[in-house]
Amino acid sequence: MNKKVTMLELAKIARVDISTVSRALNNSPVVKESTRRRIQRIADEIGYAVNAPASSLRRKSARAIGMVIPLDQEAEQTMSDPFYLEMVGAVSQAAADLDYDLVVTVPRDARQVAERRLLNTGRADGIIVIGQAARIERLNELAEVHSNFVVWGGRIKRAKYTTVGSDNVKGGHIATSHLLERGARRILFLGDPDLPEVKLRYDGFLKAQKEAGISHDPSYLLRMNFGGRTTYNQVLDFLRAGNKIDGIFASSDLLANSAIHALVAKGLSVPGDVRVVGYDNIGQASMMTPPLTTVSQNISQGGQMMVELLLAKLEGEKVNSRFTKTELIVRDSA
Numbered sequence: 185m186n187k188k189v190t191m192l193e194l195a196k197i198a199r200v201d202i203s204t205v206s207r208a209l210n211n212s213p214v215v216k217e218s219t220r221r222r223i224q225r226i227a228d229e230i231g232y233a234v235n236a237p238a239s240s241l242r243r244k245s246a247r248a249i250g251m252v253i254p255l256d257q258e259a260e261q262t263m264s265d266p267f268y269l270e271m272v273g274a275v276s277q278a279a280a281d282l283d284y285d286l287v288v289t290v291p292r293d294a295r296q297v298a299e300r301r302l303l304n305t306g307r308a309d310g311i312i313v314i315g316q317a318a319r320i321e322r323l324n325e326l327a328e329v330h331s332n333f334v335v336w337g338g339r340i341k342r343a344k345y346t347t348v349g350s351d352n353v354k355g356g357h358i359a360t361s362h363l364l365e366r367g368a369r370r371i372l373f374l375g376d377p378d379l380p381e382v383k384l385r386y387d388g389f390l391k392a393q394k395e396a397g398i399s400h401d402p403s404y405l406l407r408m409n410f411g412g413r414t415t416y417n418q419v420l421d422f423l424r425a426g427n428k429i430d431g432i433f434a435s436s437d438l439l440a441n442s443a444i445h446a447l448v449a450k451g452l453s454v455p456g457d458v459r460v461v462g463y464d465n466i467g468q469a470s471m472m473t474p475p476l477t478t479v480s481q482n483i484s485q486g487g488q489m490m491v492e493l494l495l496a497k498l499e500g501e502k503v504n505s506r507f508t509k510t511e512l513i514v515r516d517s518a
Contacts (some may be wrong), residue, residue: 356388
């Protein structure tokens with residue numbers, strides 16, 4: 185083969201995950217002898233060669249992955265947010281499977297350059313950044329001098345770095361299409377389109393309505409960040425102003441849950457009067473009242489993807505951004 189085969193491609197051909205390939209090629213006793221031989225045989229057949237310089241560097245590495253979680257302090261976001269807890273869990277499990285430790289850092293504000301510090305001090309071999317709001321240009325600058333990082337978030341055209349995340353436009357489209365199919369016509373959008381991922385979800389929201397021949401009223405957008413501290417009051421104020429709605433698409437499950445509480449406080453039923461769809465599919469979504477219809481980002485899959493792509497980068501391979509499986513989970517709220 186003229187084209188250099190990557191570890192990711194080898195894993196795909198062998199029908200195993202990249203961690204199994206890495207261990208098999210390094211003769212790890214964790215991998216069954218039969219599996220190790222099969223992977224090594226396939227590697228020989230397709231001409232895969234271990235990147236020796238990269239492997240040497242890894243043997244001298246910190247055996248640690250850095251994880252940067254830039255919380256929005258103004259939105260009063262905290263690490264207790266279920267989304268962040270589930271993401272940390274997904275990444276830590278994927279890292280542990282590869283015998284890597286996880287170093288988590290939470291910058292106090294957007295001016296802190298936690299990413300570069302982790303890489304330059306040698307505390308981590310590579311890093312994963314959760315979110316890119318207010319950091320796109322900084323991450324682009326980092327990409328010019330460092331390649332060993334992966335970012336969770338929407339795929340932005342001007343981004344020069346590797347991202348993993350849901351197909352946000354698709355997510356917004358399937359959520360809104362579901363509401364339309366269930367008869368909703370006056371749909372309220374909750375979220376701030378100035379945030380990269382929300383902008384893409386809003387694009388999908390508008391696309392679905394346009395395809396259905398429905399003109400979106402711009403006033404049916406309530407701007408709020410993921411912290412959602414004021415969601416309850418904003419939705420109540422919107423309804424008290426006399427606005428009529430029969431559907432809500434919230435850009436996160438937490439926003440959706442707060443909105444449902446506001447609807448109930450106003451004497452409206454869900455889904456009888458208003459159908460509600462969220463985004464994320466956090467573990468609590470199925471236990472909300474009513475159980476929340478939402479778009480799943482497949483957080484667990486995302487954590488594994490980010491670690492695998494980062495490992496490939498540490499091996500000197502060139503990788504591409506990837507989407508997680510993005511699907512609508514239909515429950516009782518819509």
